Amino acid sequence: MKRRFATFVITALLFATASAQPPRRQQEQQAEKNPAAVTLSERAKLQYTAHMATPTEVTWKRDIYRELDLNKEKNAALYYPEEPLGDRVNFFTLILNLILEGKITAYEYRLDGNELFTSDNRLDIENMLDKFYIYYEKEGNKYVVQPADIPSGEVMKYYIKESNYLDQRTSNYLTRVTAICPVLMRSDFGTEPTPYPMFWLNYDEISPYLGQTQVMTSSFNNTTNMSLDDYFVMRQYDGTIYKTSNLRNQPLAEYCETDSALVQEQLKIEKQLTDFENSLWSQQEEQAAPEAESTGANKNRSRTTETVKRERPEKAPKPAKEPKPTASNERISVRR
Numbered sequence: 001m002k003r004r005f006a007t008f009v010i011t012a013l014l015f016a017t018a019s020a021q022p023p024r025r026q027q028e029q030q031a032e033k034n035p036a037a038v039t040l041s042e043r044a045k046l047q048y049t050a051h052m053a054t055p056t057e058v059t060w061k062r063d064i065y066r067e068l069d070l071n072k073e074k075n076a077a078l079y080y081p082e083e084p085l086g087d088r089v090n091f092f093t094l095i096l097n098l099i100l101e102g103k104i105t106a107y108e109y110r111l112d113g114n115e116l117f118t119s120d121n122r123l124d125i126e127n128m129l130d131k132f133y134i135y136y137e138k139e140g141n142k143y144v145v146q147p148a149d150i151p152s153g154e155v156m157k158y159y160i161k162e163s164n165y166l167d168q169r170t171s172n173y174l175t176r177v178t179a180i181c182p183v184l185m186r187s188d189f190g191t192e193p194t195p196y197p198m199f200w201l202n203y204d205e206i207s208p209y210l211g212q213t214q215v216m217t218s219s220f221n222n223t224t225n226m227s228l229d230d231y232f233v234m235r236q237y238d239g240t241i242y243k244t245s246n247l248r249n250q251p252l253a254e255y256c257e258t259d260s261a262l263v264q265e266q267l268k269i270e271k272q273l274t275d276f277e278n279s280l281w282s283q284q285e286e287q288a289a290p291e292a293e294s295t296g297a298n299k300n301r302s303r304t305t306e307t308v309k310r311e312r313p314e315k316a317p318k319p320a321k322e323p324k325p326t327a328s329n330e331r332i333s334v335r336r
Contacts, residue, residue, distance in 0.1 A: 066239030
């Protein structure tokens with residue numbers, strides 16, 4: 001009887017201890033079960049987002065849409081590893097798990113191709129999984145997709161939106177990624193793969209999680225020496241322009257009749273961005289030139305004065321008068 005009572009007391013204490021664990025410890029235990037999961041506190045997400053967010057008021061801005069082909073070497077960091085390798089997963093597996101766990105919000109890809117981050121345009125997860133034939137299980141209000149059922153090997157492209165803007169607070173010209181869309185490439189009966197854009201993600205919302213995920217960016221150096229956030233912030237990707245924000249909302253392919261015209265238009269847009277940035281530096285140099293000239297003139301004037309002083313010969317002191325020599329035959333009178 002005593003032994004049963006002691007066993008009951010110990011079991012009750014263990015249950016109470018487990019229930020009384022703080023949320024942080026529970027998150028750590030959950031991360032140990034699922035090493036690929038990324039967990040951040042609300043405070044960390046708010047601090048990171050506030051630090052990296054794009055300013056709301058800028059004096060100049062131009063939005064560019066680029067296509068990232070994962071067959072290119074510089075973009076392969078988003079594809080590797082195709083299947084989970086220990087605690088390492090590729091970019092699509094990471095963002096899909098974050099969406100299924102309710103940590104980030106995905107938004108519908110509309111017919112016009114533009115992103116719309118509003119509550120009315122939130123992604124219907126179940127509809128998306130059914131639409132792209134992704135097998136899932138439903139546990140309560142959550143959807144569970146096994147690693148083998150995630151079609152990360154078919155996501156061979158991404159659409160990203162870049163904002164090029166002039167920050168009036170710091171007078172800096174900056175380029176930031178503001179939205180990302182994974183593109184599923186599927187072919188039927190041996191035909192050319194057809195792109196299927198899946199959903200849009202707000203980069204400011206997912207950037208805290210990308211900052212905690214390391215990736216390998218080189219086939220020569222196999223260390224994971226860069227975070228996904230640094231990868232996008234430092235623009236380590238290689239993307240081609242397929243659209244710009246314009247009044248008609250037309251992608252380049254709609255008004256460029258030939259492939260050569262499309263390439264020329266892409267080069268033209270790239271040159272416009274480069275010329276605008278260079279013109280800002282030229283203006284700053286022109287403004288700094290008069291100040292530098294006036295400062296340099298004063299320095300040269302003082303330097304010339306010092307040179308004249310050094311080169312001017314100092315007057316030699318007059319030699320002392322020597323006593324007039326006395327002749328040997330001169331008569332000297334002595335008073336007696």
